[in-house]
Amino acid sequence: MALAAAASSVGVASVALLLLLIANASASDASLEGRRALPGRETIHLEPIVFAERKAIVGSSPWRRSAEETPPPPANNSLVLAAGRTHRSDPSAKLTMYGGGWNISETHYWASVGYTGFPLFLLAVVWFVGFGAVMLVISCCWCCCCFCRDRTDRYSPTSFKTSLILLVILTIATIVGCLVLNAGQQAFHASTINTVDYVVGQGNLTVDNLRNFAGSLAAAKNIGVEQIFLPVDVQRKIDAVEEKLNSSANEFSTRIVHNSDKIKNVVDKMQYYLMAVGVIMFGLAVLGLMFSVLGLQFLVSLLVIAGWVLVTVTLMMAGVFVLLHNVVGDTCVAMDEWVTHPQDHTALDDILPCVDVATANESMHRSEEVTAQLVALVNNVIVNISNRDFPPGLEPLYFNQSGPRMPVLCNPFKPDMSQRQCAPGEVDFSTASGEWKKFQCQATGPAGKELCTTAGRVTPAAYNQMTAAASISRGLYEYGPFLMQLQDCTFVRETFSSISVNNCPGLRHYSRIVYDGLVVMSGSVMLSIVCWMVHTRQRRRRARSG
Structure with a gap:
């Protein structure tokens, strides 16, 4: 149950991380642009500066829509971002091809990108159900036939040696997968934190500029030379602008801190669960080899059950990271395309802090x-x-x-x-x-x-x-x-360009490494479980025949 909870938490954490990263961190993302905070769309009325508030999905399932629905076509005057990369099958629309481009507020987008992890999710289900059924059949046969087993079952040296060699190879492969996973998750964690810190820094820079600008206006109101001051109507306008500037800067600063803490908390939890799974799988592989070689049949049986569950969890986590890897890639491509069309209407309008002209x-x-x-x-x-x-x-x-x-x-x-x-x-x-x-x-x-x-x-x-x-x-x-x-939107474009050049390659590469480590690890342990059972059986036959 703990492992299942860990897998679920990692899945939620991964998706949440993506939404928050896109969202905050351009964090203001860019510049001031104060990237809007989750969970709803609001507007920070800054008169004279207005920041549109970010919109994100909270608590909605990518598959919630009926399969009878079809993806709505984009508006004629809108630019579809990452159209080629997001051209995928949409299971919520009878597996028709999704054509709405990058749009995290669109459930059909999430359905299509989630479908990229479907093979691993399906494999996890097939493994869990199929191997569970096999273990159930073996247990029933053993219980029913334990007194009438064919005592002429002969020991096969070839099977014994082959299973032992495969066990060693698969154990080494599992260890390699654990090392790859550990290196990938550490690099992914560091890259994500660096991206968040950069976005937060850009946001704080904008907040400081807003506050300094408001301070300059306030100082101008009080300036007088030889008892001559600015006109009263100008002073009133300055008061109104100063109040709204400071209010917006304070609210935006609070959201920067809140979103930064939330992202880092999610990333830290994801790192913890990945490390835990890696350590457990490493120990499982080593103990499985040791117990099989020693012929400890009862302990091997316990490890087989544990491995059955762990492989399912690991495959599910690998599917989540396929989704995460693809969403990160889609987002980076969308940012690249938006940078060249900042004034066009796009799906990024809901989360970008461009100021109303x-x-x-x-x-x-x-x-x-x-x-x-x-x-x-x-x-x-x-x-x-x-x-x-x-x-x-x-x-x-x-x-x-x-x-x-x-x-x-x-x-x-x-x-x-x-x-x-x-x-x-x-x-x-x-x-x-x-x-x-x-x-x-x-x-x-x-x-x-x-x-x-x-x-x-x-x-x-x-x-x-x-x-x-x-x-x-x-x-x-x-x-x-x-x-x-x-x-x-120059500030936003510069921030997005910097993220695209300096952060996106690392995020895509390291999320892929984590995925590869999970796949290698789960595949090796999956085959190791079979070899544990075969080798233990051959060792028992050898002892009986000897």
Whole structure:
């Protein structure tokens, strides 16, 4: 029962791992893209940035639909991902060929990919029922005929030696299968964890960028130069955007941690069960050889029963890993194809965190608007206060400013928010602090009523306010590429491309190694069980005839 439970847990863990990996980890997968969290489709309304929430299957069986149903054709305006690779027989549609492509929200996809493991599942059932029936017949015959056995049964040296040689060979093969399984499961575990960590890192990077961007907007709201601040309506817009940005970042960060922990928990359990099966099968093969050679018939009989169950469990696990191997391969191919068609409607839309174009544009516009208004605020002070010579008595406009005129700050945007080049005499964000420092005077007096005691166009307090405004403007301006990446899914494409190049080959290769190890191990033990019975019988006949 424990072994059966282990097999069931591994099956569930394998499928769950796949769903979570696709899902989280692009994890934000990519970029911000905060990969949506299981189990339902939600929307993180981030105004100005909206993240669609991931959708995954929870608790649904790939074979739940009636066999009378047929796979729905994809929408005319949608791109079918991995169409060639997923062209498989669909048992839920009378074994017709599935043509919907990669789509983890489609039960027909799961039915078709699950059918790839059908030969191993069928072999496991046939082995369990067939060998169980054989053991039952042998037991009945032994019980009924134990007093009337033909005492003339002769010992066959050829059978004895052949069975012993085969036992040694099969035991070695089982050990090799165990070693292959152990190496494969360790590599698969490490590769999966690395993929998850990469996706989580990309998600955390996006969360940090969102929070920093929100912080820059909040700082811009509070910036003032010579008692001049941003318009009230702009400050209200900043408050609304900041709240939604921080709320979305906090929720997404929580989901990253939750999904990461869930995936790693599943992977760790899968590794535990695979190691347990490998160790048990190794011990079974060695003990079977030892007990057969020693002629311990009762213990061999117990091992035969244990091996009968274990081989069934191992074959079922191999079938699960065939499914897992194919789903990983399908997903990697789907990601490759999506990278070249990011704006097309695909099945990945349910789990990809691409930002809605309209809301992304609004976010960028707000960033550009605040940047331009901060520059205008600073330049208004420079042109209308610092660079003008007021007579004494017009405080606070007069603070004894004198000397050469200060350069204004370069506005990187035209009135229509298109890019503009800096004009001669303007300073950009990177040089403003150093250039304006040359025009700072020494001043005395209380804060807000300082008077220059040396030549200069700006007091130390006003200089600090101007440089702070320029720094905030620069920060907002430099978030433009980040917001653009959210808009056109560049961040997601880069993350998917990296996973495809750096992680997919390993995941496919190591899942195949695990499958190979399970098949070799189960096949060797299956044949070993027969050899145990034959060799033990021949040893008993040899002892009786001798």
